[in-house]
Amino acid sequence: MAKNIYSKPVLFTILAVGTVLVGTLVTTFIPMMTAQMHPKLAGLKPYTALQLAGRDVYQSEGCPFCHTQTVRPLKTEVERYGAYSKAGEFYYDRPFLWGTKRTGPDLAREGGKYPDAWQYAHFKDPRAFSPHSIMPSFGWLQDSKLDPAQVQTHMNVLGFPYTPADIQALADKTRLDALVAYVQTLGTAVTRKAAVTAAVTVKKVHIKNPLAGNHEAAERGERLFEQNCEACHGKKGVGYIGPSLKDKNVFLYVKGNVPDDDYFDIIHNGTREGGVEDGRKEKGGMPSFGETLKKDEIWSLVTYIRSLQGEKEE
Amino acid sequence: MSYQMSDYHYDNQTVRKFIYSSIFWGVLALVAGIWISVLFWAPGLNGPGWLTYGRLRSFHVNVMAFGLVLGALIGIFYYITMRLTKRPLLFPRVARSTVYLFNLAIALGGWGLLMGYTKSLAYNEFEWPASLLIVILWVLIAIVIFGTVIKRKEEQMYISLWYIIATVVTLAVIYVLNNLEVPAGLFKSYSIYAGVNSANVEWWYGHNAVGSELTMATLALFYYFLPKSTGLPIYSHRLSIIAFWSLVFAYLWTGAHHLVYTPIPDWIQTVAIAMSIFLIAPSWGSVVNGFYTVREDWSRMRTHYLTKFFILGITFYGLQTVQGPTQALRVVSSLIHYTDWVVGHVHMGAMGWDALVITGAIYYIIPRIYNTEIYSEKIANTHFWLVLTGQIIYSITMWIAGIQEGAMQKAVNPDGTLKYTWDQIVSKNIPYWQIRTLGGIIFVVGMLFFVYNVFMTARKGNALAASKA
Ligand code: HEM
Numbered sequence: 001m002a003k004n005i006y007s008k009p010v011l012f013t014i015l016a017v018g019t020v021l022v023g024t025l026v027t028t029f030i031p032m033m034t035a036q037m038h039p040k041l042a043g044l045k046p047y048t049a050l051q052l053a054g055r056d057v058y059q060s061e062g063c064p065f066c067h068t069q070t071v072r073p074l075k076t077e078v079e080r081y082g083a084y085s086k087a088g089e090f091y092y093d094r095p096f097l098w099g100t101k102r103t104g105p106d107l108a109r110e111g112g113k114y115p116d117a118w119q120y121a122h123f124k125d126p127r128a129f130s131p132h133s134i135m136p137s138f139g140w141l142q143d144s145k146l147d148p149a150q151v152q153t154h155m156n157v158l159g160f161p162y163t164p165a166d167i168q169a170l171a172d173k174t175r176l177d178a179l180v181a182y183v184q185t186l187g188t189a190v191t192r193k194a195a196v197t198a199a200v201t202v203k204k205v206h207i208k209n210p211l212a213g214n215h216e217a218a219e220r221g222e223r224l225f226e227q228n229c230e231a232c233h234g235k236k237g238v239g240y241i242g243p244s245l246k247d248k249n250v251f252l253y254v255k256g257n258v259p260d261d262d263y264f265d266i267i268h269n270g271t272r273e274g275g276v277e278d279g280r281k282e283k284g285g286m287p288s289f290g291e292t293l294k295k296d297e298i299w300s301l302v303t304y305i306r307s308l309q310g311e312k313e314e
Numbered sequence: 315m316s317y318q319m320s321d322y323h324y325d326n327q328t329v330r331k332f333i334y335s336s337i338f339w340g341v342l343a344l345v346a347g348i349w350i351s352v353l354f355w356a357p358g359l360n361g362p363g364w365l366t367y368g369r370l371r372s373f374h375v376n377v378m379a380f381g382l383v384l385g386a387l388i389g390i391f392y393y394i395t396m397r398l399t400k401r402p403l404l405f406p407r408v409a410r411s412t413v414y415l416f417n418l419a420i421a422l423g424g425w426g427l428l429m430g431y432t433k434s435l436a437y438n439e440f441e442w443p444a445s446l447l448i449v450i451l452w453v454l455i456a457i458v459i460f461g462t463v464i465k466r467k468e469e470q471m472y473i474s475l476w477y478i479i480a481t482v483v484t485l486a487v488i489y490v491l492n493n494l495e496v497p498a499g500l501f502k503s504y505s506i507y508a509g510v511n512s513a514n515v516e517w518w519y520g521h522n523a524v525g526s527e528l529t530m531a532t533l534a535l536f537y538y539f540l541p542k543s544t545g546l547p548i549y550s551h552r553l554s555i556i557a558f559w560s561l562v563f564a565y566l567w568t569g570a571h572h573l574v575y576t577p578i579p580d581w582i583q584t585v586a587i588a589m590s591i592f593l594i595a596p597s598w599g600s601v602v603n604g605f606y607t608v609r610e611d612w613s614r615m616r617t618h619y620l621t622k623f624f625i626l627g628i629t630f631y632g633l634q635t636v637q638g639p640t641q642a643l644r645v646v647s648s649l650i651h652y653t654d655w656v657v658g659h660v661h662m663g664a665m666g667w668d669a670l671v672i673t674g675a676i677y678y679i680i681p682r683i684y685n686t687e688i689y690s691e692k693i694a695n696t697h698f699w700l701v702l703t704g705q706i707i708y709s710i711t712m713w714i715a716g717i718q719e720g721a722m723q724k725a726v727n728p729d730g731t732l733k734y735t736w737d738q739i740v741s742k743n744i745p746y747w748q749i750r751t752l753g754g755i756i757f758v759v760g761m762l763f764f765v766y767n768v769f770m771t772a773r774k775g776n777a778l779a780a781s782k783a
Binding site: 006007009010012013016017019020021022023024026027028031032036037038039056059060061062063064065066068070072073074076077079080085086087089090091092093094095096097098099100101102103104105126127130131132133134135136137138140143150153154157158227228290291292293294295 | 354360362363366371372430431435436471476483484496499504507508509510511512515516562564566569570651654657724727737740744
């Protein structure tokens, strides 16, 4: 028998196809017929016309070669990025864009992490924010405009809802505008930092900066500031995307000095639109550094900011 | 009736054209590869449009997989099929037309990737018009190969024909099913699969594209050219049978080992991991078969210059198929997944196994098509040592970089906060990326020796034919 099939090509081919189909059906095509492969989160919305155009740019420019879009359920990963990815987040993704390689960080929780202005500035010059970044600059995406008719066709093919006004609004948008809009939606259907920021709550009793006035701490703070903050707060904290840090009598747009640990909290937790710190309203856009900076590093930054505000060091 | 040499002449032209086309695309894709490796440590060299990393990266991978590897494989399949069926190809004109269709598809697809037209599915990035051409191409190739096999003059089908048939059907099934998409313009389409389901389909495809093109097809070559170039028969026919069927069966279960810890259902991941471990057995079936074949007379490593291409090739295949299943384990995956380690794995397979076997096969074929001897064994040996050195430098640096990246991403301070920023992780990788470029250049220089040798052999053959005429 065994001898036979090797001289009967048709039979052999049928057997080969059958053998190949077993694993195919069990692992891929039978699960496809079940609901577990088509979950959808309650809060998930289809892409808007501008976001979809941005997703197309994300594909064209090969962002998935350097960025993933799935946070694995591992402790350090949740710590770095936020809540791990759920199956229901990807319902509208044709195809998925999870990627295979993290030359840059995962982007599954990127939406809302920084203000739009940060995203534009970073795309134009990544190395201004991260000196060793090997991300290409994408400022040139600003030179080409979207084609509204084309985006409309794409929306129709996917069956996503839109209004004529949505399509008209695309006419003066560039490919970079679209890309920023897309990046800002990533992960917005889940609460970004659910698992992380809850750990540090606002204190009832104020804590003094243990490194206040320490000269070494101020120097360390300066270095950390250049690496992490300068891109938004400008050289020596003069203000750019984020407010100036030089006036100790203004904090979150309201007059009046605040204790050191309010500074600590804002650096540790970041801000979000509608949030409140020491009774003052946040507009949002300050990222949280609780995951990337150690406590004494944050205190060093506070010392440095105080020195910018004219406080004497020892 | 029996066939004369001259009956094969027309088909040999087809084989030759495939090999030359493959070399043409291969050189382009290799140059793109070197260039993107430079962009890893000199990002300022990225330009707008097709000069940006993302577009060149997809050009490199897809033109490599479809232009260089698939092109060479089709040509070599035709060659082997004729020899093993003891007859010329059944539809020689159809076979020849596939060369033109092939080049058209790669040109269209490759150009599209540079323009930013991509499906973003790994190893299946060409937009739909090029994919459609590839489907038509594949149907024609299937007709030629099955037709020739059915009308064969040799009763028994040798092992290589099993692997050729398995490659043709597997690639057809996975390529068509992963390409079900709705066009949304001339160069844009959206997959019919969405979300987690699309991920599952894609990696079922992705792993088996590797499984058919880079494994089954390459094994077809291995089983044919190892005995041919050493003059030793394959060690065990029974082992070949067991290894064949279990490999073809198991491969299709393992796609989800590319999706460990992603949101696809856990059971699919677990099944894939288990089957990946099982895959060691059939893979090593062929490794053992190869080694025991040459064990008859190891001196052929010296006396028959091609022996070392196939033996080193199967050695890297053996390492690859131990490393692969190890990577599939959850604990290992949690460290090396998404890092440069995987890039090292890929390139040991591609540069160490596929490239050695395919170039070895071409060295065997070209002199026979031109009725001559190889232009220079010495150049072939230089080629061998250069690609070997280049590949080892490449893989080892990427493994080290990958472990370092994985470890730095996971490192925490005593208070549970993360130890390294992304910028620090990137900065530590840069020296490794520079060494990789060096490895890549050594490899490509080796490949240029190969190209030179092939063309000089052809020239020698042409001159000989002219002097006879
Ligand atoms: C027993 C056989 C093999 C098994 C079980 C295996 C397993 C794996 C696994 C688990 C990964 C994913 C690693 C990760 O992303 O964490 C991978 C990636 C890969 N393997 Fe293998 N491997 C095998 C043999 C091969 C061979 C022979 C080749 C031929 C070149 C190969 C080429 C690749 C490629 C190209 C990728 C990259 C996929 C990507 O884009 O992420 N593998 N393999």
